[in-house]
Amino acid sequence: MNLSLFPTEPTFRDRLAARLRALAAEGIYVGTSSWKYPGWLDQVYTPERYFTRGRFSQKKFESECLSEFSEIFPTVCGDFTFYQFPSPEYWQRLFASAQPSLQFAFKVPEEITVREWPTHLRYGARGGLENESFLNADLFQSAFLGALEPYRNRVGVLVFEFGMLPKRHYGDVEPFAADLDAFLEKLPPGWRYSVEIRNREFFDERYFRVLRSRNVAHVFNSWTRMPELRNQLAEPAAQTADFLVARAQLKPGRTFEQAVEKFQPYREIQEEYPPAREGLKEILERAHKQNTLSFLFVSNRLEGNAPGTIAAVTGAEEE
Template sequence: MNLSLFPAEPAFRDRLGARLRALAAEGVYFGTSSWKYPGWLGQIYTPERYFTRGRFSQKKFEGECLTEYAEVFPAVCGDFSFYQFPSTDYWQKLFAAAPPSLQFAFKVPEEITVREWPKHLRYGARGGSMNESFLNADLFQNAFLRALEPYRQRVGVLIFEFGTMPKRQYEGVEPFAADLSAFLDQLPAGWRYSVEIRNKEYFDERYFQVLKRRNVAHVFNSWTRMPELPEQLAEPSSVTADFTVARALLRHGRAYEQAVEKFQPYKEIQEPNPPAREGLKEILERARNKRQLAFLFVNNRLEGNAPGTIAEVTGVEGV
C-alpha cells in the first residue's frame, strides 16, 4: 500500500467529530461496529501516526487506533466480545487505550445467546449440538459482568444478540419470550441491557412486553431477514425502554459474506441504503425531541463505509 495516496482529510474528520460531539452532548451517541479498518486511513485515521521506522505498521495501527477513533466518534460497538469471554487483562488494556469519554457497547458472548451451535468449522465437535450454557445468568454474571464491573460507567449498553433460530429450537415467539423473561429476571440492575433478534416472526407484542417490563431496549436492526428500520419504528410497541439502541448492519436480503466481498476494504460508500438512513434519522430526531439517550451504530457492510454513512445521516457534508 502506498499510503502517500491517502492523505489525511482533517476538514471532513474535524467536521464529523464536531457534529458527533454536539449530538453526544444531547445524549445521542453515534459509533461504528468495531474500529480496526485500514480502509479508513486518510479519512478517519492519520497514516503517519502508525509509522514505525518510516513505514506503516499494521500492528501499531491495530494496537493504537482506538485513541484516534475516539477523537471523532463518541461511541463504539465491540463485536469481538461475541466470540469470547475477554480476560481481565484484555479489558484493562482496551479501556486504557481510549479516553473516559468514549462509550462502549458490547455484544454479550454467544456462549449465552446461541441455543444450538452452528455446524461450522469454528465450532469443531460441538457444531450441531445444543448449547448447555444458553441463557445461563450465572455464567453471564461471573464470566462477563464481573470483569467489566470496574468500567461500568464507560459501558453504554450491553447487547444480547440472538441469531436466527429455526422452529426445531423454538416453535414461535411465545416459548422464546418465556425463556428470555426468566433469564432477564435474574440479571443485576445497574446496566443497560438490549436484545437484538434475527427472527422476523418474533417481532411481536409478547416479545416487546418482556422487554418493556424490565426497561430492556429492543435493538432496531437493519439485517438480512428483519423488517426495514422504518417498518420496525412504525410499531409503537417496539419502543421498550427509556433509551434507544440501533444497529445498521446489512441491506435487507443480503448475506453478510456477500457484503464483505462487495465492500471491503471499506474506503467509501458504494451503495446508499435509503431505508436504513431514513430509520437512523428518525431515531436521531425521536431521541432529540424526547431528550432520550440513544446509541446508534453503523457497520461498514451496510453501504461500504460506516463513517460516510454516519456523516450522511447526521448532515455532515463532504463525505
C-alpha cells in the same frame, strides 16, 4: 510565521467530530461497529501516527488506533466480545487505549445467546449440538460482567444478539419470550441491556412486553431477514425502554458474506441504501424530540464505509 490569509476548510474528520460531539452533548451517541479498519486511513485515521521506522505498522495501528478513533466518535460497538469472554487483563488494555469519554457497547458472548452451535468449522465438534450455556445468567455474570465491572461507567449498553433460532427449538414467539423473561429477571441492575433478534416472527407484542417489563431495549436493526428500520419504528410497542439502541448492519436480503465480498476494504461508500438512512434519521429525530439517551451504530457492511454513512445521516457532510 507563515499565516494564510484564507482559513482552511474543515476536513471530513473535523466536520464529523464536531457533529458527533454536538449530538453526544444531547445524549445521542453515534458510532460504528468495530474500529480496526485500515480502509479508513486518510479518512478517519492519520497514517503517520502508525509509522515505525518510517513505515506503516499494521501491529501499531491495531493496538493504538482506538485512541484516534475516540477523538472523533463518542461511542463504538465491540463486536469481538461475541466470540469470547475477555480476561480482566484484556479489559484493562482496551479501556486504557481509548479516550475516557468513549462509551462502549459490547455484544454479549454467543456462549449465552446461541441455542444450537452452528455447523461451521470454527465450532469443531460442537457444531450441531445444543449449547448447554444458553441463557445461563450465572455464567454471564461471573465470566462477563464480573471482569467488566470496574469499567461500568464507560459501558453505554450491552447487546444480547440472538441469531436465527430454528423452529425446532422455538416454533412461536411465546416460548422464546418466556425463556428470555426468566433470564432477564436474574440479571443485576445497574447496566443497560438490549436485545437484538434475527427471527422476523418474534417481532411481536409478547416479545416487546417482556422487554418493557424489564426496561430492556429492543435493538432496531437493519439485517438480512428483519423488517426495514422504518417498519420497526412504525410499531409503537417496539420502543421498550427509557433509552434507544439501533444497529444498521446489512441491507435486508443481503448476507454478511455477500456484503464483505462486495464492500471490503471499506474505503468509501459503494452503494447508498436510502431506507436504512431514512430509518436512522428517524431514530435521531425521535431521540432529539423525546430527549432520550440513544446509541446508534453503523457497520461498514451496510453501504461500504460506516463513517461516510454516519456523516450523511447526521448532516456532517453539509457542515
